[in-house]
Amino acid sequence: MIIDVPEGKDPIQYVWGEMVPGIGVAASKFSMAVYADSTLGLREFEAARLRIAQINGCLFCQDWRTERDGEKVEEGFAEAVAGWRTAGVLDDRTRLAAEYAERYAVDHHGLDDEFWARMTGSYDQREIVELSMSIGSWLAFGRLNRVLGLDTACVLPGHAR
Template sequence: MAQRFTYQLSHAGIQALRSLEDYLHDCRLEAPLLELVKMRASQINGCAFCLDMHSKGARAAGESEQRLYTLNAWRETPFFSDRERAALAWTEAVTRVADTHVPDNVYEQAAQYFNDNELLDLSLAIAAINSWNRLAIASRMEAGGYRPDLAR
C-alpha cells in the first residue's frame, strides 16, 4: 500500500501530540507499562506501524519476548502483574469505548492499582496512542523503519 499523506513534525497538531508524549514520558507511570498499553491498543486497532514501533521500544526498555508474544492473550497467561492487568483491561475498555462505555468493574479494578493522577495519565496515554494509531492507519504509514535509538 502506498502512503496516502505524510504529516510534518512542524504541524501544530502533531506538535501538540508530541507535547503530550513528552509529558507522558516524564509522568510517574512505568515506561514498560506504557509500552504494553501502547502495544495493546495498537493490537486492537490493527496499527502495524505503531506495533512495530512500540514492540521495539518495549524490547529496548527490557521487556521480554515471552510477554510481548502473549500480550494479545494476557488474560490467559501468568506473565503480567495485577497492576499491569488492570492497565490492560482499562486500555481495552477505553480503546473500545463505543462498545464498552468503560464499565464500572473495569474502573474499580484500575482504581485499586492507580491513584486518580495515575489513572488520568494512563487514560491520556491511551488517548494518545489511539490518536497515533488513527493517523498512522489513515496515512498508511509503513511499518519496519522505526529505530528506538533515534527516538526523542
C-alpha cells in the same frame, strides 16, 4: 500511503511537522511528553501502549519497544498483552493496563463500576489520569499513522514494508 509526500521528504516529518504545523507540532510534543514524562512502570506503560498498537494495527507501533534506563520488556511480552485475559506472565497492574487500553479503545461506554473498583484498587487517581492521557495519545496518533499509511514509512526491521 494516502498522503502525497514530496520527493526527498521524510513522510513522518512532512505530515507531522510541515503539512499542518500548528496542529502537527503540538501533537508531536504531546506524543513525546507521554514517553518523556511518564511515571508509570515500564510493564504497565508498555502493556497499554502495545494493546492500543494491536487494536490500531499500526505496524511501527507494534514493532516499537519503549526503553527506560537501558531496559525493555522481555521477548514475548506483546503476545502476552494480546492474550492479557489468560497470560500468566502479567501481574495484576499490567493485566489491568492492557484491559483498560482495550476497553478505552473499543468499549469505553462499558467501563462500569466493577471495572473502576478494580482500577482504583490498583492505581491511584494520578496514575489513572496519566494512563488515560497516554492511551488517548496512542489511540489517536497510532491510528492516524495507520489510516494514512504512515506506519509503513517508518517500520522497524521486525516488519517488512
